[in-house]
Amino acid sequence: MKKDSVFIYSDSLLSYRFSDHHPFNQHRLTLTIDLLKELGAIQTNDIIVPRMASDEELLLNHERSFIEAIKLASSGNLSKEKAEGFGLGTEDTPIFKGMHEASAGLVGGTLTAVDYVLQGKANHALHLGGGLHHGFPGKASGFCVYNDSAVAIKYILEKYNARVLYVDTDAHHGDGVQGSFYDDNMVCTLSIHETGRYLFPGTGNVNEWGQGNGYGYSFNIPLDAFTEDDSFLESYRAAFTEIAEYFKPDVIVTQNGADAHYFDPLTHLSSSMETYRAIPRLAHELAHQYCDGKWIAVGGGGYDIWRVVPRAWSLIWLEMIGWPNVSGPLPENWLKRWQPKAPVSLIDQWDDPVDMYKPIPRKNDIEEKNRQTVDRALYIVRQQLKRNHQKNGL
Ligand SMILES: [Zn+2]
Numbered sequence: 001m002k003k004d005s006v007f008i009y010s011d012s013l014l015s016y017r018f019s020d021h022h023p024f025n026q027h028r029l030t031l032t033i034d035l036l037k038e039l040g041a042i043q044t045n046d047i048i049v050p051r052m053a054s055d056e057e058l059l060l061n062h063e064r065s066f067i068e069a070i071k072l073a074s075s076g077n078l079s080k081e082k083a084e085g086f087g088l089g090t091e092d093t094p095i096f097k098g099m100h101e102a103s104a105g106l107v108g109g110t111l112t113a114v115d116y117v118l119q120g121k122a123n124h125a126l127h128l129g130g131g132l133h134h135g136f137p138g139k140a141s142g143f144c145v146y147n148d149s150a151v152a153i154k155y156i157l158e159k160y161n162a163r164v165l166y167v168d169t170d171a172h173h174g175d176g177v178q179g180s181f182y183d184d185n186m187v188c189t190l191s192i193h194e195t196g197r198y199l200f201p202g203t204g205n206v207n208e209w210g211q212g213n214g215y216g217y218s219f220n221i222p223l224d225a226f227t228e229d230d231s232f233l234e235s236y237r238a239a240f241t242e243i244a245e246y247f248k249p250d251v252i253v254t255q256n257g258a259d260a261h262y263f264d265p266l267t268h269l270s271s272s273m274e275t276y277r278a279i280p281r282l283a284h285e286l287a288h289q290y291c292d293g294k295w296i297a298v299g300g301g302g303y304d305i306w307r308v309v310p311r312a313w314s315l316i317w318l319e320m321i322g323w324p325n326v327s328g329p330l331p332e333n334w335l336k337r338w339q340p341k342a343p344v345s346l347i348d349q350w351d352d353p354v355d356m357y358k359p360i361p362r363k364n365d366i367e368e369k370n371r372q373t374v375d376r377a378l379y380i381v382r383q384q385l386k387r388n389h390q391k392n393g394l
Pocket residue numbers: 170171172257259300301302
């Protein structure tokens with residue numbers, strides 16, 4: 001029987017771990033699942049154990065020399081000099097024991113999600129262990145080793161010959177995924193992120209529209225620092241809706257980094273849970289409108305693992321399964337279990353407090369600037385949609 005939604009998970013995903021003090025902390029997966037279980041919103045048979053990605057599958061997006069280097073690093077046998085050339089052994093992306101297996105496991109999770117959805121075994125699949133959007137074919141970067149989404153999209157092209165719309169709402173630019181499909185017109189990428197002026201990785205400019213065959217299939221909305229919910233969502237809705245109409249995808253892949261939240265320690269956007277409630281809602285709607293429901297969602301960044309990520313990521317699953325009325329207090333047992341272990345005071349409601357931050361005087365300027373950014377970014381899309389309308393009008 002076809003399932004509506006599957007949740008890809010196993011404890012093996014927790015082995016992707018750089019160190020005790022690294023900001024990328026998969027304990028957020030445990031916190032999220034535990035929250036969903038307390039709510040009664042996830043059942044054992046919703047959970048699908050991910051497979052491993054094979055070397056052949058990794059090679060769809062990665063260079064053989066890079067995979068060999070990761071394997072050497074994984075067993076502690078890669079020299080420091082060589083590591084540097086592959087983006088390894090840095091403060092951001094240090095080497096850890098078993099890193100090949102752990103990284104290939106994350107890719108396998110996204111491939112498992114793809115097979116469920118593209119083989120028609122489920123409408124939607126969520127793999128929160130994925131979303132490592134900074135990985136490049138021959139280089140690790142920004143906490144990312146293998147790029148699960150890029151491998152999975154190459155796999156979709158090869159195995160299912162479907163047109164993919166990739167939408168990335170992580171606060172950082174989805175540079176690795178964009179780069180893998182920059183000259184490809186079968187894959188359209190949209191990244192909405194904090195401007196790279198002061199934030200890693202620095203790319204994701206409004207005029208990165210793709211090249212060659214891929215020109216007009218890459219879109220970027222770099223938002224001003226301190227952007228709040230209204231402007232984030234106005235930009236997201238305009239871009240996603242119009243690009244879906246322009247590109248008419250067969251399947252939608254969303255990357256759901258939860259690091260645009262006001263509390264996130266690494267970025268400077270000012271989203272609240274309102275944004276994280278709205279992001280999956282529109283993805284869900286457009287997947288049904290254009291793709292017969294085919295929607296694969298992965299995780300990504302998110303560094304306030306206690307107050308932000310469990311709620312934000314639960315909301316993706318709850319949207320997928322159509323759970324009604326997600327508001328009011330969080331399950332008491334969840335709060336009781338985790339508050340003693342948390343270094344911060346947990347938020348005890350699904351929504352953030354209305355006085356979470358002081359209003360900033362530049363708000364109107366920021367909104368106006370973001371509106372201009374969206375207008376510039378979507379120029380090609382709007383020209384094309386206008387032509388389509390004129391044609392249809394004749
Ligand atoms: Zn990020």
